[in-house]
Amino acid sequence: MKYTKKDWLLGGLTGLALVVILLLLGVLLGQIVWHGAPVISVEFLTERPGADMISGGIWPAIYGTVFMTLLMTLAGVPIGIATAIFLSEYASPRSRLAKLVRIAVNNLAGVPSIVFGLFGLGFFIIFVGGGIDSLLYDDTTPVWGKPSILWASLTLAILTLPVVIVTTEEALRTVPREIRDASLALGATRFQTVYKIVLPNAKGGILTGVILAVSRGAGEVAPIIFCGAANFLPYLPTDLRDMFMHLGYHVYALATQSPNVDAARPTLFGTVLVLLVLTFSLNLLAVIIRARSRAALRI
């Protein structure tokens, strides 16, 4: 087909929009890799930060991020998968409850992250933690009712719930109906069909959802500002009630509260690069697993 002048104009303008976005993305990644890569060294990754937070490494932040993400996954993923199973395998599409659950999931995905922070503080720390304290201890010093890695993880588990639910449900729906029918026709119960036939076939898709949720949770900072992230901790968290350092929070604190931002620049770029590599490699892994499981289902 022949393009006219106006075609070139529309194609050019819209293409320009794409170029602008790709350029911005390119500059972003380029700057971070360019300034961040020289900072990365074994010491940077494995040592504790110095008292000024600029010298030394970022090991406690890496450790805290991974620890928190692990807890978050343990708490959130089973609930997310169960919800997806309910929506795709048990609830009829017209059921009012399923509709309500779907609306709730969609809205949960849209709740601002800072509101999750308020929720974590108001519900987990003050209500649940404070409740445990007043039940178990006479002392007024809070044991559970204070910011900790446990409450931060639980808050993020709820924040990432929609990601797990939506991707898992999608994965369950790609399992062909014929397989389910065959299983049921052989006399398997509904539940046997779900956990022996449907779940194994949707494994790849579910894993994708879990990884995407982990990647999202690892990068969120706003919810954990009041829920357990620490500015500077000389020791690693060993207890669920400890506070923890976090890569994203470290970036925020260092970039906005450091007395000498210019001196902090290399450390900052290095930390951002580590965080970016962490989330990107998770995303990449998710993309690869998803592509593979789709290819496997097609055969």
Next chain:
Amino acid sequence: MVEGPDGAKAVEAGRRVAFGPRQSRSKLASSFRTPLWHRVAEKTIALLALTAIAAIALIFVFIAREAVPMFWESDFAQEVELQDLFFAKQWHGYDEPVYIWQPVGEPSKYNVIPLFVGSLKVTLLAMLLSVPLGIGCAIFTAMYAPRRFREIVKPIIELLAGIPSVVLGFFALMVIASWAQATFGFHFRLNAIVAAIGLALTIVPVIFTISEDALQAVPSTLTEAALALGARKYQVALRVVLPAAIPGIAAGVVLGFGRAIGETMIVLMASGNAAIMELFDFTTSVRTITATIAAELGEVAQGDPHWRILFLLGVMLFVVTFVLNLVGDLIIQRLHQRVTASS
């Protein structure tokens, strides 16, 4: 051919006919009964599925719980008058009634209007940037780009969506702010424009993905008919495909708006955070609702008037984004119904 869930029902019914009702106590029947732990597991699944509903309800209840005592607490009434939250007040030492957010001032001034103005200013500016960019990218990938190119571009823009917002905030603070100041000579290094550029980077993927899906979902019969009638490609794009995809694009814009107004880290790091009541000058620094909560809550005592007001801001934010999400989802659902009905 029986369908999935109905098929299961049929099988269940068949089993009941063959082996008697479930409640039968005979030994034969009991061995065919669904094992107890299956039923327990199924009940657990149904129960866990309610978590999402419970979470939404709990979020609202427990944020409101920290905010509403402001309406009856005497401590609160002593320090703040409720009407001062929203209306201009003639403070001592000022020439005229003003809107001021100054919690550390003496006396503390808690007028939330400057924060609303700040949030709206940054959000609108970010939308002004990201709507044309997002829709432009979507039109190009859906209409002009070759198929293989599209398959590369989509994941790349989704990659942009996967970047943590603290990284985008850092990028806006370190790179965009310096570049913008050098290029435009802003008086304030961190201002509404810098924050909006950073925000646009998070909203463009939202608008792009939903718009692109909507453009792709327009039935090819429509475009083919238009092309057969001799329409040019740009005419097909602008007069056939785009109007047909408008509801989807609108949903993308609404959801993008919700995302922008609730975004915290980028505005916290790159907007300068001065609560200035300035409606039209975009080169001044702004303080948004989200950034105010994030920056101030850590330093406030629990139950303090300041604490209650910050939670009130959270409640408002929650309600606004909730409504925006409902509207966006409703549009998308309508669109789905229309597309499935027409094909």
